[in-house]
Each structure stands twice: as structure tokens, then as C-alpha cells.
Amino acid sequence: MTTVEAIYEGGVFKPVGPVELPEKQRVQLSVRPLPATDVQAWMDEARRLRDELQAKYGVFPDSTPLITEDRMRDV
16 A cells, blocks of 8 residues: 545645656545644745646746736636
8 A cells, every 4th residue: 555645726636746657547535624733834845846846847938927917807
């Protein structure tokens, strides 16, 4: 059995890190909320992953102006 830390968001469980499973593999989840003290560990892992992605792909440009412009077209 493997333990995978995940975040529940928008009706979907999203793993915090990589998961060694083939695509479309069915699994059975047993959900146990983490205590608030684990939030810091989660933030540290999120920062580590962000830094890893930036090192691999570079800094992603800020797309806020493009999103704002796109949303203004619908008004």
C-alpha cells in the first residue's frame, strides 16, 4: 500500500507530488485530513516543487494582464 498526500480542490483529489501509477489506474482512497501543523510541511513541499519547475523550465511570465484583457472582451 502506498500513502499519497493530496489536496481536495474542485471535487478532485490532486496529489502533492509524483505518483508511481499508470494512467487511468483505479485506486481506492481512504481520506484522513491532516492536522493544521502539517500545513507548513505542505507549503515547504509546494515551494520545493515550484523551485524545481523554475529550474527546469525557467520563470513563467505573469499572465495576469492577458487574462484581464481576455475577460474584458466578454463584458
